[in-house]
Amino acid sequence: MDFLDNLVKTFFDVDSMLTVAPQLLTVGLVNTLVISAASTVIGLVLGMVVAVMGISTSRWLRIPARIYTDLFRGLPAILTILLIGQGFAKFSQSIFGPSPYPLGIIALSLIASAYIGEIFRAGIQSVDKGQLEACRALGMNYGRAMVLVVIPQGVRRVLPALVNQFIAIIKDSSLVYFLGLLVSERELFRVGQDAAVNTGNLSPLVLAGIFYLIVTVPLTHLVNYFDQRFRTGRRRPTAPTSGLKEVTELDAVSPLTTGSNT
């Protein structure tokens, strides 16, 4: 039973969990959510810009978008976060003050926008070309047709992929830990890690992990919900109607059908 005892003490020590729980909740969880939400919002906006640039007919928009995407998608997240978080520290100090928090958010946003941009681009490009043509034939310009008709359809299609990306952002938010956050700015992982060092067991980290799961697992189920609602087509089945009924209906409005010249 020694081994089992050890296991419980290392991972599920209730005392150390209870000690760190308030901090995880009021500091860690709050900061994780703030960092993730901010990165997601900025990532969505930048991602849409990158996506629209990426499908432009002008290569002067397309090529920069391509390079941007390749760059931030191709580099390890930790490298991007360190380069931006430390490289721009001086610059950031004059705007945001000494905290590396904003730079962490910016770095995460840039990484997220590269992925989100690709998701948006794939979605928008999957919309039937006829949609844009129908808009143009009605006299809409390109921008209006995209905003009113094409982009909403494209985005709807990739909602599940977007939710996956949100989950990835929440997990990646733990990486800002490397920038050395102030005590009040620590996110879940850092709070758990600090407590783990103090207590000498891993239980605080396990609890931090549970908090991550509390946030991410419902999101994965949201993905399934979106998938069912938007991918698998119609929500309520309707009874099939005979085409002949429609012919009758047409006869009522079109006098020529029953005319002598058909």
Next chain:
Amino acid sequence: MSSTTSTSADQPTFRGSSLQLKNLCMAYGDIPVIRDVSLEIAPGTTTCIIGPSGSGKSTLLRGINRLHEPSSGGVLLDGEDALRVRPDVLRRRIGMVFQHFNLFPDHTALENVALALWKVKGMPKSEATERARRRLTEVGLGERADHRPRDLSGGQQQRVAIARALAMEPEVMLFDEATSALDPELVKGVLTLMAGLCERGMTMAVVTHEMGFARRVADQVVFMDEGEIVEAGRPEDLFDNPRSARLQRFLSEVL
């Protein structure tokens, strides 16, 4: 027309404009697809464009409203040079109906018709909706205004598409194989609707494989092959006395 029901009397008449193509040439990159096509469509008349696949019929229609920009030649709408106005402005005067309807799937039938009235013509939303509802009623879909395209049959969808184009009050209507994707029993209804527009004075250019419709409704039939007009004239002349070998061959295959 032996039986004219009361609905036809309620339906407004149109004031179609003339359409002229002068030595029109179009290309996909370096590959020429329309060669030197000249065509005149008088106001309020219907021209049916027939021909084998790949003959450039659809491309020609797209050249008229500049969904595909012509490489040379001229398009005159009501005598005005259509290639010198802004494409968006030109397209407000030309309605187009597509083979695959191209309705907006996440909007209802009513919204499909009202959207451009509201966003392009700048009509107040209530007025746009009201006009859209009238147009839908004209094509027999007043009851289905709140259905989404996926809850409508192909024939109904195409009628919504026709209502959507008509609502913009175009001077010319272009039909690009409007019945090719429909179930056979619904083809006649949509063709009849189109014939009704013709009766009411719309200028129409109709790319079609429905030879019966072309013969019955068209004022002029144009036979195209390999990007050029091979023969054009009155339907009875083309169908009964085809002069060119290519048209004779084509008719023998389709009739």
